[in-house]
Amino acid sequence: MNSAHPAPDGRNTDPHALTLTRVSDTEWHAVEDGRVVGRGDASRRPDGRLFVSIDAWHDTAFERIAAAMRADLPGPLHTVVDESDHATASAWRRAGFTTAGREWGYLVPTDPQVTGLGPARPPEGVTIVPAGLAEEGPLRALERVVHDEIEAGAGWQSIPAQVLPRPAGTLVVDPARYAVARQHDRYVGLIRVSPPRRPRIGLIAVRAELHRHGIARALLAHALESLHREGTTEAWAEVAESNTAATALLQGIGARRTGGVLELVLR
Secondary structure, eight states: OOEEEOOTTSOOOOTTSOEEEEEETTEEEEEETTEEEEEEEEEEOTTSOEEEEEEESSHHHHHHHHHHHHHHSOSOEEEEEETTOHHHHHHHHHTTOEEEEEEEEEEEEOOHHHHSOTTOOOOTTEEEEOTTOSOHHHHHHHHHHHHHHHHHTTOGGGSOGGGOOOGGGOOOOOGGGEEEEEETTEEEEEEEEEOSSSOEEEEEEEOGGGTTSSHHHHHHHHHHHHHHHTTOOEEEEEEETTOHHHHHHHHHTTOEEEEEEEEEEEO
16 A cells, blocks of 8 residues: 555646655655655554554644545554653644543552562462463453453453553463462463563452452562562563452552553544
């Protein structure tokens, strides 16, 4: 695909003027005086939401790309912006986007003496299976149960986008990243820790009928203690502003909020 978007007034006679072209189904280029001065990208997240992003040298390029995306793509359109980036947030709002939610970023200490999680142990009858030792079949089954419960309850708007299910219910599970809570012969809770330079806590979830039994706290204690033994002093976590339970859990163990991300939407 390579289709041009004319200037708003329909004229484009200046060879040095900015031109806007859709170069693929998911990418737009703004070209000025022979140079690419802006790029727009679109990607559909696993839950079906369509997210867009723009990297532009100046406001005119941004506005032209945003207008082209609005014209070419089915709504609603979503984007995320660092809450401290007021200029970019304002540019999206001028394009018609409004705030849909906010995610907070936290630095989470791993030392049990700091978190106070040393005594946190699972309730009677529940054991923790360390990361890499969970059986893939039961783990996939638990993820599906957890995802269905989230969809039936608070909805995925309460969960950071990185932990969303894939289309048509297909789940991608890497057992090496998951520790799980096992009750008798079934898995009832999980925690996922991604292993980049700063480990990231991607998801903590427990079957709905076992909420408020201390299983999530025990899973978090296990994961953080494991990181501490490996020499990692802090992990990273993102929490939707609306998820008050997760926010209270992190703040209660000394996690420090270090910033936030706005989700904006054009309906």
